[in-house]
Amino acid sequence: MVPGQSEVNAQVRPEHREFSRAVRAMSRARIFAAPSISSFVDYLNDNLTGSETSSLNGTYYFGRMDHAELERLYSKICSASWIKAFLSAKNSNWERDHADPAQPRYFTSLEVFRAAQRLVAAAVEEEAPLTLDRLPALCDDIRPDVFSAAMRGILRYLLLFTALRAEDMEPIAGLWPGVAERVASKPLPPPQPAQVPEPFLGTFLMDDMVAILAASAAEPLRVRSGDMQIFEADHKNLVAALGSMPEWIDKAFHIDADYRIRAAIDALLSLRFMERSGKPGSAFRFVVTETGSAWLTLGAKDRLKFLFDEIRAPAQRIALLPGFTSYGTHSGVKKITPAILATYAALPVGAFYRLGEFLAYQARSRDDLDEMMSDDRNFSLLASRSWGSSPNDEAEVAWQSLLSGFLKLRLVPLGGVQLGVEPGTNFICFAVSEIGRYLLGAAKDFDLPAGEDARILIQPNFDVVFLAPSPRLEVELSRFCERKGRHIGTLFRITRSSILAAAASGMKPEQVLEVLRQYSPAELPPNVVSEIGGWFRRFREVALRPAVVVHCPDEQTATTVMAALGKLAIRLTPTVLELPDSKIPPATAKKLREAGIFVRTK
DSSP states (O other), X not given: OEEOTTSSSXXXXXXXXXXXXXXXXXXXXXXXXXXXXXXXXXXXXXXXXXXXXXXXXXXXXXXXXXXXXXXXXXXXXXXXXXXXXXHHOSSGGGGGGTSOTTSOOSOOSHHHHHHHHHHHHHXXXXXXXXXXXXXXXXXXXXXXXXXXXXXXXXXXTTSSEEEEOTTXXXXXXXOSTTHHHHHXXXXXXXXXXXXXXXXXXXXXXXXXXXXXXXXXXXXXXXXXXXXXXXXHHHHHHHHHHSOOOOHHHHHHHXXXXXXXXXXXXXXXXXXXXXXXXXXXXXXXEEEEOHHHHHHHTXXXXXXXXXXXXXXXXXXXXXXXXXXXXXXXXHHHHHXXXXXXXXXXXXXXXXXXXXXXXXXXXXXXXXXXXHHHHHXXXXXXXEETTEEEESSOHHHHHHHHHHHHHHIIIIITTTTSEEEEEOTTXXXXXXXXXXXXXXXXXXXXXXXXXXXXXXXXXXOXXXXXXXXXXOHHHHHHHHTTSEEOOXXXXXXXXXXXXXXXXXXXXXXXXXXXXXXXXXXXXXXXXXXXXXXXXXXXXXXXXXXXXXXXXEEOSSHXXXXXXXXXXXXXXXXXXXXXXXXXXXXXXXXHHHHHHHTTOOOOOO
């Protein structure tokens, strides 16, 4: 140290300032004590220039990188894939994709590059950060000049990070925490088939949409203007109308009644089966559209196929990959969907696998994802709060999250997979179904399981008795019956109100009787058949439309106005006219003024 210019402070001697900056940067580094994006960005600011940092991402400029770019760089550098790509590189051309073109290369020869690979590989084996004086001993046959050049390149490209150990101020260098273990890890074995004695296959998203449409056909759902949610009373009625589902599915996938109702309403609005009517704060409601009524009258397979076709259509109104956000070129984004579909389509139909093992294996062996992301260095993906970019460990998390989300939000709710619990382990298992093959684009058609155990008895008192549980049949009957229970026993009752609500939704008496006869082994009671037909015949619809009433002071004025309006008006009384349109054509208004009649709006 030497006195400063004012001789009241001290400063580092000029010839030692570069060394002082290096020590200061290592002293400030929190890489090994608190690894995070924040400590990573601080390290960048202390050790690299702006152009050096941006070149790691394949861009070259001197300005500050925004948060999204820093996140991508963090995911890229602090990963096992970054180290694996370097160690597997055949020559120093690896540097070309990450160097600042305005600066000289660090790996000036193949000898220097190979030395750098050996040093990084040795650091992987050690796992924990090494003191700087131990590094030369790991590869003691490397000449000092080659060692020095290799270390400069290693530190420049953030293959190793440096810091001062807090307890003794010893300089250390090592890989990003946790990376060494992942680089050295062995591939996971492929998931093995599991045995599930009592599998469950449900189409509860479609079933819930049916239940909500049927419930709101007669009485539209009221919506709060504050948060755009349905009122509590309507919500409770919908919860009661939902079909039964095993409790372990709710626990495993967090699919409770509230979630099911939100998902079903979102789908109904997206497909325009329901729409908002009225104004917030004044009779704001969800009403069933003609398209929704027509869909409700279809058979179960046709309803499900309609949903699949909408999801798979190029101009899809329901996202095939829910919760998926992508950044980068369009070519990279287009590759994600086929990769996810192909992952599930490759599984044999009906073969059960433990879900956890399957997702972990797919995340580790994501060769297709690595390839598509390597093709586009600017491509990144975000799924369920897990960020991933070209190629990196966070991509494993994001890829696993995408596969898991697709299973939970598409395959499970639409019958694309069968689910079950493995005896003895209680592991959740799944198997792709024939329905799932169609959704994945691997089959041209599918058969909806008939549910041979679904048998009901129709009593003369209009009770519907279930002889065995059948969630799908519960949904079919909920379109024209009132629910009284769940699982087995008297679950529904056919009432006049329920039949009139079914008629309001567009159902015909033939459709109701066809469903009852399909699942009832006994003949339907004659009085039930007769009453159903009678109740349907009582159904009437009246049309409401806005109109303007024209009050005239006397009959003569009314006659004059009627003559001027012609077919535009209807005479209700000698002095009152109805005008279906709220506006009078300008030519007609002029004609009335010429006759001394002026229109006033009250």
